Structures are given as C-alpha cells and as structure tokens.
Amino acid sequence: MSGVFDGEPSVIVITCSAGIGHFLADEVRELGFRVAWESSCAVETEGTLADCMTLNMKLRTAHRVLYTLDRFRARNANNLYNSLVEIPWERYIQPDGYFSVDRTVENTTILDTRYASLKVKDAVVDRLRGKFGRRPDSGNERDQACLFLHWVDDRASIYIDTTGESLSFRGYRLESSDAPMRESLAAALVKATGWNGRTNFLNPMCGGGTIAIEALWIAQNRAPALTRENFAFMHLACYEPSLWTKVKADAVKAYEPDKTIPCEIIASDIDPRMVEATLANAQAAGAEGRIRCEVADVAMSSVPETTERGVILVNPPYGDRMGDPMLLRDTYADIGVFLEDNASSYDGFIFTGSPEIAEIAGIVAEDRGSFYSGRIECRLLANPALTPDARAMYRRRSSK
Numbered sequence: 001m002s003g004v005f006d007g008e009p010s011v012i013v014i015t016c017s018a019g020i021g022h023f024l025a026d027e028v029r030e031l032g033f034r035v036a037w038e039s040s041c042a043v044e045t046e047g048t049l050a051d052c053m054t055l056n057m058k059l060r061t062a063h064r065v066l067y068t069l070d071r072f073r074a075r076n077a078n079n080l081y082n083s084l085v086e087i088p089w090e091r092y093i094q095p096d097g098y099f100s101v102d103r104t105v106e107n108t109t110i111l112d113t114r115y116a117s118l119k120v121k122d123a124v125v126d127r128l129r130g131k132f133g134r135r136p137d138s139g140n141e142r143d144q145a146c147l148f149l150h151w152v153d154d155r156a157s158i159y160i161d162t163t164g165e166s167l168s169f170r171g172y173r174l175e176s177s178d179a180p181m182r183e184s185l186a187a188a189l190v191k192a193t194g195w196n197g198r199t200n201f202l203n204p205m206c207g208g209g210t211i212a213i214e215a216l217w218i219a220q221n222r223a224p225a226l227t228r229e230n231f232a233f234m235h236l237a238c239y240e241p242s243l244w245t246k247v248k249a250d251a252v253k254a255y256e257p258d259k260t261i262p263c264e265i266i267a268s269d270i271d272p273r274m275v276e277a278t279l280a281n282a283q284a285a286g287a288e289g290r291i292r293c294e295v296a297d298v299a300m301s302s303v304p305e306t307t308e309r310g311v312i313l314v315n316p317p318y319g320d321r322m323g324d325p326m327l328l329r330d331t332y333a334d335i336g337v338f339l340e341d342n343a344s345s346y347d348g349f350i351f352t353g354s355p356e357i358a359e360i361a362g363i364v365a366e367d368r369g370s371f372y373s374g375r376i377e378c379r380l381l382a383n384p385a386l387t388p389d390a391r392a393m394y395r396r397r398s399s400k
Contacts, residue, residue, distance in 0.1 A: 004091055004238035006050040011036075011068040013159065014043045016061050017168075019371040020188040024061045031058055050240075052162040052233060053247045057225045060187035060214070063166045066148055066159035074156040076109040077119045084123035084158060092145070092160060093124055094237045095132040099145040102161065106152045120149050120158070144235040164232035170224055172285035175277030176208045181315065183224070185373060186214040192368055192380055193311045193349050199263050200310030202346070204301040204338075206267035209278030209293070211313060213285045219261050222286075223251035257286060263310070268294040268301045298331075298338050303346065310346045312339060318353035318376065328354070332361035333386065333394050340385045350381040362390020 016024045018041045025038040028045055031054065037044040047055075055065045070087055074080040093099050101120045105113040124147070125135045146161035168184035189211060195201055197219035203212045217224060225231075226248070233239060267278050272295050282291050294302060298314065314335050317328055332350075336358070339348030350365065352358060353376040358365065365381035372378065386394060 004049065005053075005240045005243055006048050009046050009048050009051070011071075012045050012047050012052060012055070013066040013068065014045070014055060014059065015063045015066070016041055016043070017063070017182065017185050017188070017372050019369065019377075020061050020185065023188045023191050024059065026191075027059050027061060028055070031055070049160070049162065049233065049236075049238070050243050050247075053231075053244055056163055056167065056231055056233070057247050057251050058223050059167060060218070060224050061184050061191070063168055063184060064148075064161055064163040065167075067162055069158050069160060071155070071157045073154050074107075074151065075154045076107075077115065079154075080116065080151065080156055081119045081123050083156070084120055085127050087123075087127070087158070089124045089127045090131050091238055092236050093128060093136055094145070094235070095128045095134050095136060097136045097145060097235060097237070098141075099124065099136055099138050099147060099235075100140055100142055101138070101147045101149060102142075103149040103151065105149065107154075110151075116149060116151060120147060142232070143230060144232065146232040160233075160236070162231065162233040164230065167225060170285070171228060172213065173208060173210065173281050174284050175280045180208060181210050181373060183210055183214060185371060186210045187218070187224070188371065189313060189315075189349075189351055189380065190215045190218060192371075193313055193347065193382075195311045197261075197263075199308045200304055200306050200346070201263065201265045202301065202303065202310065202312040203265075203267045204269070204296070204298045204312070204314050204335075205316055206269045206278055206293075207274055207315065209267045209274075209281050209291065211315065212265050212267035212278065212291050213282060213287055216261075216265050216287050216290055217285070219263070219265070220256050220259055222255045222257070226251050226255060261290070263306075264292060264304050265290065266292045266294065266302055266304075268296040268298075270295065270297045297334075299334050301338070303342050306345050311349070312342065312346045313349045313351065314339070315351045318378075328357050329361045330397070332357050332363060333390065333397075336361060336363040336384050336386045337391070337394055339383075343383065343385070347382070348384055350384055351378060352381065353378040355379045355381065358384070362387045362393070 033045040101117040148159040150157045168182045365384035368380040
C-alpha cells in the first residue's frame with residue numbers, strides 16, 4: 001500500500017464546534033492549505049492522507065479531519081450499497097482489522113439512521129470478503145479505523161475519519177469544574193480576543209484552567225496533539241509510520257517549552273478546589289510553573305502592570321447551568337466593574353451563555369458573536385462597561 005498516504009489529494013472536511021468555523025479556517029490557511037469553503041462548524045480544503053496527519057497534529061480549534069473517498073447519488077439504501085461496494089476498501093481497511101461507522105443521515109427512505117451505517121459496513125465487509133476470503137470486525141468503538149457517512153436527500157459522501165476520538169480532548173484535563181469547557185473552544189476564545197502571545201493574559205474564574213493552558217500552548221507554539229498516541233489513521237491498511245514520525249518530529253522542533261515568554265499568564269478562582277484542579281491540569285499539560293495560579297475573587301485578582309495591552313478573559317457561571325440568573329447579577333456587575341477599572345491597560349472579555357444576566361447587571365459591551373459550549377449558545381462580550389445607573393447602584397451596594 002506504499003504511496004497511498006501521500007498519493008492523490010482529495011477533499012478534506014474538518015469539523016469544529018458551531019460558531020468557530022472562521023477561526024478554524026484561519027488556522028488551516030496558516031498551515032499553508034487553501035480554504036475552499038467554510039461554515040460555522042466546518043472547513044473544506046484539499047490534501048492527501050499524509051496532509052491529514054499534519055492537520056490532526058496542529059489544529060487547535062478542530063474536532064475531526066475527514067478525508068473524502070467518494071461522493072455520489074443514492075436515492076435509497078440499495079443505491080448506497082451499490083456505490084460503496086465499488087470502493088477499493090482493501091487499500092484502507094485491514095481484512096483482519098476493525099472499523100466503525102458514524103453518520104449524518106437525512107433521507108426519507110431511512111427510518112433508522114443505524115440502518116445506513118449497517119449498509120456501509122455490509123459494503124466494506126462484502127468487498128473484503130470477496131478479495132481475501134475473510135472479513136474485519138466492526139462496532140461502535142472509535143479507537144481504530146473510522147468511517148463517516150454524510151447522506152442528505154440523494155447526495156452521499158463517504159469519508160475516512162482520520163481522527164477518531166475528537167481533537168478537542170487533549171489529554172491533560174485530569175480535574176474538571178462543574179461546567180468544563182472543551183479545549184478546542186477555549187483555544188478559539190483565546191484567538192477571538194486577539195491575544196498575540198506576548199502580553200499578559202489573565203483568566204479570573206478559571207475553573208479547571210483550560211483557557212489558561214490553551215493560551216500557554218499558543219505562546220509556546222506547542223502542537224495540541226503532540227503527546228497523543230492514537231489516531232484513527234494509524235489503523236488504516238495503507239498507514240505509513242515513517243510519515244507520522246516526520247510530522248511529529250517537525251512539531252517537536254517547533255515547540256519551545258523553555259522559551260521565555262515575555263508576559264504573565266495568570267489563572268485565578270475564588271474556589272481553592274478549582275485552583276488545585278488548574279495546578280494538576282497544568283502539570284499534566286507540561287505547563288507547571290508557567291501559569292501563575294491564585295485563589296482570589298474576581299475583584300481581588302492580580303492585574304500586573306504592563307507596557308503593552310494585555311487581555312482579561314472571564315468565563316462566569318451561566319444561569320441555566322450554575323444557578324438562578326438573578327442571584328448571579330451581582331457577580332456579573334463585579335466582573336463589569338473589574339474589567340472597566342482595568343480598561344486602560346487590558347482588553348476585557350466576558351464569555352457567557354447567559355448574556356441576559358450581563359444586561360440585567362447593567363453591562364454594555366461589544367458583541368463578538370455566537371459560540372456554542374455543547375448545545376448552549378454563548379456570546380463573547382468585549383470591552384464591557386457599566387451604565388451610569390448600574391455603576392451608581394454598584395457603589396451603593398459596595399458601601400453597605
């Protein structure tokens with residue numbers, strides 16, 4: 001199978017959380033790939049299976065990297081099977097191996113989408129049994145070869161999912177908060193602030209420290225999958241380990257763990273357990289001693305002097321996840337005052353799934369758009385400030 005991995009290029013579809021597609025597109029371009037199309041939750045480019053290795057290694061905001069095997073018309077399950085069985089699966093799936101099939105199916109002839117996955121499995125198994133007299137196993141585990149079917153109306157696409165478990169799981173999060181943020185979303189938020197990796201980055205209400213760790217990795221040019229040991233592409237029949245060795249060597253060379261970062265990254269939280277969680281996660285991420293961790297309320301968080309504008313990014317509780325929105329009003333007011341008081345030296349941001357709480361607290365801000373944390377639509381509010389009435393109310397409350 002030599003040459004298949006670095007052979008003919010095909011369409012590559014890269015998925016991400018809804019709302020961060022343009023950040024993913026920027027990353028793809030920075031890696032030297034042309035973006036042919038982008039949406040809120042996916043980017044399309046072109047490359048080989050070997051290129052998929054590079055994308056899996058280096059993309060911070062992605063979830064999965066899908067390599068297109070074929071696109072065709074299929075009105076029903078029989079049409080689907082007949083097209084799939086013609087694909088040379090012997091190039092990709094080991095006859096004694098294992099593979100899984102995931103799918104997105106919207107076709108009126110299919111009442112249960114699992115049936116569509118079964119037809120994909122049947123086509124692969126029948127093809128390989130005819131070639132080798134034996135067949136691979138299949139199931140739902142995503143730790144070996146993975147396929148993905150996208151079938152809407154009569155338009156079907158079949159992909160090799162070169163990733164397997166989502167790229168958003170970096171492997172360093174040993175401890176977590178009650179409402180953990182995906183690592184890929186955290187990286188997108190750092191990028192959305194415009195932080196350049198050279199100025200101070202402060203993360204009050206840090207939870208498990210995900211945002212601060214992603215910021216450090218960006219500053220160190222550390223590939224997010226540098227220590228990951230298993231990808232779905234490693235289980236393909238055509239896999240060439242020497243190509244992966246080169247990709248990994250390039251990532252190791254680019255990583256600057258001992259680089260003196262000309263700024264401070266500070267993660268703070270009023271809950272000592274969250275600070276302990278951040279310390280544990282930072283150690284697992286190779287960031288021990290590189291992130292200053294503090295137990296502090298937002299209003300008392302450290303704000304070092306800086307000659308170049310820094311960034312403060314706060315991710316407060318959401319009302320529907322973490323309590324009564326009205327009880328959080330004062331917390332949001334505290335955040336607004338803290339960010340406004342430091343606006344001369346720092347760009348301030350609030351990431352929230354309950355922007356109405358910020359409005360109730362009297363905060364006015366620039367809306368930087370929608371992001372999704374799971375199924376919760378969130379907003380990134382930039383340069384927040386309190387209205388004069390809200391500021392007066394805050395002063396009266398503080399004086400009591």
